[in-house]
Amino acid sequence: MMKIERKAIPVMEGLWKVEADGKPYLIGSRCEACGEVFFPRKKLNFCMQCHEEYLEEIQFSGEGRVLALTKVERQPAGGFYKGAVPYTYGIVQLDEGVNICSQLVDDPVLSVGERVKMVVVKLYEEENNDVMTFKFTAENSLVRGEG
């Protein structure tokens, strides 16, 4: 029998990359004209803030703090979400100043104002693939991620 190799695939292309040392970072855009930063990366070279066309791709550190969080108890409507419930969802302000919505690692439970870092973890399994996503966990957490 042929052995099918298990692959880790991102839930969506272009959200993050992993450096050679295994540390993941988020990919965004910055406007060279006004300095505004965006996540996720803008596909069009157009700044929604100043309407100039000087966007460059940047790396976010993946570190920040929790602005708000909530527990999601039920599967969101629409059928696009295939991960486990319940899960913790929140707004994280990255150190670069942009606020992003993201799942948060449930253990240990985070609180508002806490320092966090991104990790890449398995969201669900699909056929022979592990579908990966990024989440945020406590800055001092030992969770290294699986991807």
Ligand SMILES: [Zn+2]
């Ligand atoms: Zn701009």
